[in-house]
Amino acid sequence: MSTRSIMGIACLLLFLIAVPFVVAEEKSGAEVYVCPMRGKPCPMIESNAPGKCEHCGMNLVTMAKYVEYLKSINANKHRVGLLLYPGFEVLDAYGPVEMWSMMPEFEIVTVAQQAGLVTSIQGLKTEAQYSFETCPELDILLVPGGMGTLSELKNETILQFIRDRDKQTDITASVCSGSALLAKAGVLDGHKATSNKKYFSIATSQSDKVEWIQSARWVDDGKLVTSSGVSAGMDMALHIIRRLFNEKKAESVAKLAEYIWNKDPANDPFAVAAK
Ligand SMILES: [Zn+2]
Secondary structure: OOHHHHHHHHHHHHHHHHHHHHHHHHHHOOOOEEOOOEOOOEOOOEEOOOOEOOOOOOEOEEHHHHHHHHHHHHHOOEEEEEEOOOOOOHHHHHHHHHHHOOOOOEEEEEEOOOOEEEEOOOOOEEEEOEOOOOOOOOOEEEEOOOOOHHHHOOOHHHHHHHHHHHOOOOEEEEOOOHHHHHHHHOOOOOOEEOOOOOOHHHHHOOOOOOEEOOOOOEEEEOOEEEEOOOOHHHHHHHHHHHHHOOHHHHHHHHHHOOOOOOOOOOOOOOHHHHO
């Protein structure tokens, strides 16, 4: 690409980023009130008086305050890389994505060994935006489970990707049998972790240097956060929101999803299945 076209793209990007701020700044003089969640997921409604958002119930803020909020979001964005592979479990992937994508503070990107469509165990396809080579830097790596885990355990390329990215992330997380991949890659060694209870041995057989927790909805061991089977990923995702922000934010996301959040990692009604 020529220098001129790079400059052109840079100017266009600057224009696209700057214009909404300028428009917003102009409106701030007229004391316009908006929902802080406008556009994601609330409607872009403006009010000329304070009050509560009809959609989410949050207090409306002035446009000036909203602009400040947008600036702080852009400065502290958490980029999540959702790792896809053939035979991944849809809810393992989309459950946490559903929760995190309700907050503008999260940016979700999809990555697979090769960019393009990846077929889940359910047969539904998801597009990986990036290959392992082109994937941007990640703050959070999310590894879903699924029946496809079994063949990926023999795929050194995906294991090496997990090892490499784990060195850069703030949080490396897994849902269900995704922890088997983390264990096989060696990144769980010396950590506490959990996995799907019905297929617990798939994970535990990958490493004896992991302290496997048989009864846990999820296990937060600092950088490594692993959840139990399938739906548990949503409880873990909300916990990660609580950890990075606060409990109130996690609760409001759960409420928007009309989801009953199991807040206590020790409350694991499915642990018995592993015995
Ligand atoms: Zn709202």
